[in-house]
Amino acid sequence: MLDQVKGFSVTLRHLFRKPVTQEYPEYRRPVYPRFRGRHQLHRHENGLEKCVGCSLCAAACPADCIRVVPAENPVEGRVSAGERYARIYEINMARCIFCGYCELACPFDAITLGNDFELSEISRDALVYTKDMLLAKPERRTPSKSVELYDVPVQEMERVLGMYDVITATNPEGAPE
Amino acid sequence: MATTERPTKLWPTLEVLSPIPSELSPSTDNPDVLEINLGPNHPSTHGVLRLVAKLDGEIVVGLRNELGYVHTGIEKNLEQKTYWKGITYVPRMDYLSFFTGEVGYCMSVEKLLGLEVPRRAEYIRVIFQELTRLHSHLIFLGTGSVDLGGIALLFYCFRDRDHVLDLFEMVTGQRMHPRYCQVGGVAEDLPRGFEPEARKLVRYLRNKIGEYEGLIEKNPIWRERTVGVGVIPPDFAIKMALSGPNLRASGVDWDLRSANGGYGAYRELGYSPVLAENGDTFDRFWVRVQEMRSSLDLIEMCLDGLPSGPHIADDRKVVLPPRHELHTSMESLIHHFKIVTEGFRVPAGQVYVPIESARGEFGFYMVSDGGPKPWRVRLRPPSFVALESIAAVANGHYLADLIAILASLDPVMGDCDR
Ligand code: SF4
Numbered sequence: 011m012l013d014q015v016k017g018f019s020v021t022l023r024h025l026f027r028k029p030v031t032q033e034y035p036e037y038r039r040p041v042y043p044r045f046r047g048r049h050q051l052h053r054h055e056n057g058l059e060k061c062v063g064c065s066l067c068a069a070a071c072p073a074d075c076i077r078v079v080p081a082e083n084p085v086e087g088r089v090s091a092g093e094r095y096a097r098i099y100e101i102n103m104a105r106c107i108f109c110g111y112c113e114l115a116c117p118f119d120a121i122t123l124g125n126d127f128e129l130s131e132i133s134r135d136a137l138v139y140t141k142d143m144l145l146a147k148p149e150r151r152t153p154s155k156s157v158e159l160y161d162v163p164v165q166e167m168e169r170v171l172g173m174y175d176v177i178t179a180t181n182p183e184g185a186p187e
Numbered sequence: 188m189a190t191t192e193r194p195t196k197l198w199p200t201l202e203v204l205s206p207i208p209s210e211l212s213p214s215t216d217n218p219d220v221l222e223i224n225l226g227p228n229h230p231s232t233h234g235v236l237r238l239v240a241k242l243d244g245e246i247v248v249g250l251r252n253e254l255g256y257v258h259t260g261i262e263k264n265l266e267q268k269t270y271w272k273g274i275t276y277v278p279r280m281d282y283l284s285f286f287t288g289e290v291g292y293c294m295s296v297e298k299l300l301g302l303e304v305p306r307r308a309e310y311i312r313v314i315f316q317e318l319t320r321l322h323s324h325l326i327f328l329g330t331g332s333v334d335l336g337g338i339a340l341l342f343y344c345f346r347d348r349d350h351v352l353d354l355f356e357m358v359t360g361q362r363m364h365p366r367y368c369q370v371g372g373v374a375e376d377l378p379r380g381f382e383p384e385a386r387k388l389v390r391y392l393r394n395k396i397g398e399y400e401g402l403i404e405k406n407p408i409w410r411e412r413t414v415g416v417g418v419i420p421p422d423f424a425i426k427m428a429l430s431g432p433n434l435r436a437s438g439v440d441w442d443l444r445s446a447n448g449g450y451g452a453y454r455e456l457g458y459s460p461v462l463a464e465n466g467d468t469f470d471r472f473w474v475r476v477q478e479m480r481s482s483l484d485l486i487e488m489c490l491d492g493l494p495s496g497p498h499i500a501d502d503r504k505v506v507l508p509p510r511h512e513l514h515t516s517m518e519s520l521i522h523h524f525k526i527v528t529e530g531f532r533v534p535a536g537q538v539y540v541p542i543e544s545a546r547g548e549f550g551f552y553m554v555s556d557g558g559p560k561p562w563r564v565r566l567r568p569p570s571f572v573a574l575e576s577i578a579a580v581a582n583g584h585y586l587a588d589l590i591a592i593l594a595s596l597d598p599v600m601g602d603c604d605r
């Protein structure tokens with residue numbers, strides 16, 4: 011009988027610990043800067059789109075979920091900085107596996123994967139993101155952790171700063187966050 | 188106690204019939220034998236596995252596996268995709284031990300190409316292979332304990348698993364299926380914050396694993412459910428081609444990380460496998476818990492000895508050029524275009540590369556005809572092989588023990604059906 015009680019000692023000890031639950035909608039855990047979430051198309055500072063409709067991202071996509079239809083830039087009112095622009099640019103988020111190959115493939119840094127992951131919709135059609143949706147800033151931003159710590163490669167840091175200071179000083183023994 | 192009365196025998200002759208029967212029929216001509224379905228939507232069958240059990244009272248006297256519910260045609264898909272794109276498919280097979288799939292796939296392509304991987308990349312790969320092993324074993328322990336009726340461990344294990352996944356998110360950008368391993372190395376170098384966080388995790392998990400050990404080793408209820416249940420003798424395990432922790436639980440010293448000198452950075456690290464003796468359900472749980480400890484040791488060794496240098500090979504025909512070169516070098520841009528659109532070509536030939544996933548020997552057999560896509564890919568999933576033995580092992584056990592045995596064999600159906 012005593013054995014049976016002893017078997018539960020670990021469980022009992024857990025009763026007195028602080029819960030690890032995060033109250034999600036109220037508390038939004040920051041993601042790491044390399045996190046790959048919702049896509050975003052970018053513009054140059056002068057307002058022209060970076061995307062030139064080369065379809066390289068569509069060729070790289072393993073899930074075949076990007077559709078690009080390019081067109082010649084009109085003489086009046088250019089859309090993109092290159093010769094052509096993407097007349098139609100669609101990503102089917104229902105198929106996307108968030109591998110980030112489109113980001114890797116794009117030679118003009120026109121598409122990147124952002125931090126937002128709350129993408130659920132009621133209908134499947136709403137998951138086909140058009141160019142306007144991708145160019146617009148997402149409504150609610152997911153916070154991100156320090157880029158310097160979690161994105162810059164170790165060796166680059168060593169090279170640039172000539173040092174490698176340790177960040178263990180903060181909270182060395184505690185549970186990982 | 189009741190434990191002593193339980194049948195602990197395999198099917199009577201202990202012979203592996205060839206071909207292995209998919210069904211073991213009852214040896215009794217008892218008219219009361221009842222046929223029941225377990226699954227495919229049964230909470231205690233991991234994933235969508237259907238077991239058709241013949242019961243004599245509460246004793247299992249016949250068992251049939253039905254597989255294929257999550258067949259996704261991954262092998263065929265890989266043959267349709269260039270080598271570079273294929274990397275994103277493989278981790279979706281064994282979704283709990285995802286990174287080992289990526290590494291194995293990349294290693295077989297590298298072997299076909301004869302490509303050298305930088306030492307730093309090998310070490311980073313080992314760190315992440317061990318992290319997936321931790322992830323997989325933690326889930327195994329959590330869900331396995333639910334199958335045995337203890338729910339507390341599930342919550343503890345899932346909590347700790349999330350800490351492991353945090354490291355994946357930090358370095359690779361995705362919590363699961365990271366496509367971090369690339370042909371020739373890894374996609375990105377470790378960020379600056381990785382090492383301290385990883386060391387913190389190692390310390391934290393050492394502590395926790397001690398607790399889990401206590402939960403399963405000292406708990407009399409757990410022992411009663413598992414000790415002496417579903418014994419697999421070593422010779423039988425070898426005949427059934429079991430591998431990984433299931434084999435080592437029977438005391439067979441075979442781990443691809445150490446056998447034949449190991450592969451990748453394991454060659455330099457030196458690893459001695461964890462072995463148990465009895466091959467029962469208890470040992471299969473125990474081996475995995477101990478393996479988590481050795482995984483932590485390996486991660487620490489890698490962090491201590493992490494060599495500096497490039498994280499990916501410098502071969503412009505195969506590896507994507509660094510980003511900053513795209514804006515300055517026309518040649519790099521052309522290579523980039525070629526790799527992305529048509530993929531790199533791989534010399535004709537065939538290779539078999541086995542690696543140690545969390546479940547055992549994960550084999551990649553790849554045939555190339557010289558084109559940018561593999562001509563044939565055949566994967567050897569460890570779960571599929573492990574499931575073949577369940578009919579023989581569970582024969583003569585109680586129905587509740589069948590669930591325990593199934594849990595202890597740790598099949599992942601995505602891996603099995605692929
Ligand atoms: S993240 Fe991957 S799957 Fe999604 S659109 Fe980009 S390339 Fe396609």
Ligand code: SF4
Pocket residue numbers: 060061062063064065066067068078096115116117118119120121
């Ligand atoms: S996003 Fe980039 S890769 Fe895709 S079409 Fe536009 S410029 Fe080309």
